[in-house]
Amino acid sequence: MLTCAIESIETIIVDLPTIRPHKLAMHTMQNQALVVIRLRCADGIEGIGEATTIGGLSYGNESPDSIKVNIDRHFAPLLIGQDANNINAAMLRLERGIRGNTFAKSGIESALLDALGKRRGLPVSELLGGRVRDALPVAWTLASGNTEQDIGEAEKMLDLRRHRIFKLKIGAGEISRDLTHVIAIKKALGERASVRVDVNQAWDEAVALRACQVLGDNGIDLIEQPISRNNRGGMARLNLSSPVPIMADESIECVEDAFNLAREGAASVFALKIAKNGGPRAVLRTAAIAEAAGIGLYGGTMLEGGIGTLASAHAFLTLSKLAWDTELFGPLLLTEDILTEQPLYRDFQLHISAAPGLGLALDEERLAFFRRDKH
Numbered sequence: 001m002l003t004c005a006i007e008s009i010e011t012i013i014v015d016l017p018t019i020r021p022h023k024l025a026m027h028t029m030q031n032q033a034l035v036v037i038r039l040r041c042a043d044g045i046e047g048i049g050e051a052t053t054i055g056g057l058s059y060g061n062e063s064p065d066s067i068k069v070n071i072d073r074h075f076a077p078l079l080i081g082q083d084a085n086n087i088n089a090a091m092l093r094l095e096r097g098i099r100g101n102t103f104a105k106s107g108i109e110s111a112l113l114d115a116l117g118k119r120r121g122l123p124v125s126e127l128l129g130g131r132v133r134d135a136l137p138v139a140w141t142l143a144s145g146n147t148e149q150d151i152g153e154a155e156k157m158l159d160l161r162r163h164r165i166f167k168l169k170i171g172a173g174e175i176s177r178d179l180t181h182v183i184a185i186k187k188a189l190g191e192r193a194s195v196r197v198d199v200n201q202a203w204d205e206a207v208a209l210r211a212c213q214v215l216g217d218n219g220i221d222l223i224e225q226p227i228s229r230n231n232r233g234g235m236a237r238l239n240l241s242s243p244v245p246i247m248a249d250e251s252i253e254c255v256e257d258a259f260n261l262a263r264e265g266a267a268s269v270f271a272l273k274i275a276k277n278g279g280p281r282a283v284l285r286t287a288a289i290a291e292a293a294g295i296g297l298y299g300g301t302m303l304e305g306g307i308g309t310l311a312s313a314h315a316f317l318t319l320s321k322l323a324w325d326t327e328l329f330g331p332l333l334l335t336e337d338i339l340t341e342q343p344l345y346r347d348f349q350l351h352i353s354a355a356p357g358l359g360l361a362l363d364e365e366r367l368a369f370f371r372r373d374k375h
């Protein structure tokens with residue numbers, strides 16, 4: 001058997017500006033911090049991965065700083081000298097030695113897949129069993145916080161033929177104002193677009209019970225994570241009573257969460273995120289649970305830059321059904337990225353090439369300019 005040792009792993013925090021502030025229920029993003037992973041192998045091949053979260057520690061259990069320190073101090077010593085070609089063995093070693101930390105694991109698994117794909121001359125989607133599509137429809141999130149600005153932004157996206165699915169971030173404000181905001185946007189866009197909401201856990205069950213009804217009466221297609229991830233019983237009750245499908249997002253922090261949600265009937269749709277499951281291979285295990293349970297799939301994002309977005313896309317290309325499409329728009333929220341070529345968005349879709357690995361190259365000058373440790 002051909003082996004190739006992992007020689008080094010480098011983690012680099014990169015701070016990139018966003019096109020506008022992005023308002024979520026728990027945090028307003030003014031920029032985005034990516035953790036870029038460079039995994040070098042004995043044959044000179046380098047695998048690139050990304051581990052990115054939102055708003056420091058306001059969204060998930062890992063922050064850019066914790067991801068970097070944990071990979072540098074705990075992941076790298078377990079992986080150096082191991083065979084880069086055996087991803088099952090490498091990830092099993094991490095699973096045995098490190099609990100949780102799915103964001104960091106996702107970045108490493110992406111880098112291992114990129115390296116193996118480059119070595120074999122195959123795109124990551126082929127390493128994952130082969131793609132059944134070459135492009136993915138992409139939603140856009142309207143999160144400026146202003147109704148008129150959001151409508152203008154949506155009209156622009158429709159004109160550009162970039163997006164016709166819109167997700168509105170609500171939950172931070174007063175409930176009746178949030179509902180007025182959503183209804184006004186749906187009214188303006190009509191049948192030209194699918195309008196969905198993401199509450200990011202902000203409501204309690206009683207508020208959600210009424211709000212889901214109002215959203216249903218006003219043509220909203222999907223309600224994402226209306227209540228706390230800890231209230232799984234409440235999610236199951238809402239999923240029974242709501243006229244609009246309920247999607248689980250924060251409820252899924254690992255593959256086992258997905259199994260429990262499916263068993264309890266706590267959602268009709270799952271948001272798939274490589275970072276929440278531990279990588280592009282891990283997220284396909286959650287997808288398999290959903291498929292077996294008759295739960296719909298949506299390709300989610302943690303607002304990664306180009307690397308994490310392409311790693312997610314390669315996994316999503318392999319799914320037999322992706323009924324709710326994707327939101328892989330992270331690179332479009334950034335004014336700058338650190339790749340030589342930007343991912344291709346055209347005709348409402350993200351198009352993925354069949355180049356080896358993730359099909360990307362780092363722009364070393366931009367990386368040097370935006371890395372946090374140089375400032």
Ligand SMILES: O=C(O)C[C@H]1C=CC(=O)O1
Nearest residue numbers: 141198249301302303327
């Ligand atoms: O879904 C989330 O909660 C996180 C993220 C994805 C798109 C977006 O605007 O925020």
Ligand SMILES: [Mn+2]
Nearest residue numbers: 198224225249
């Ligand atoms: Mn969400």
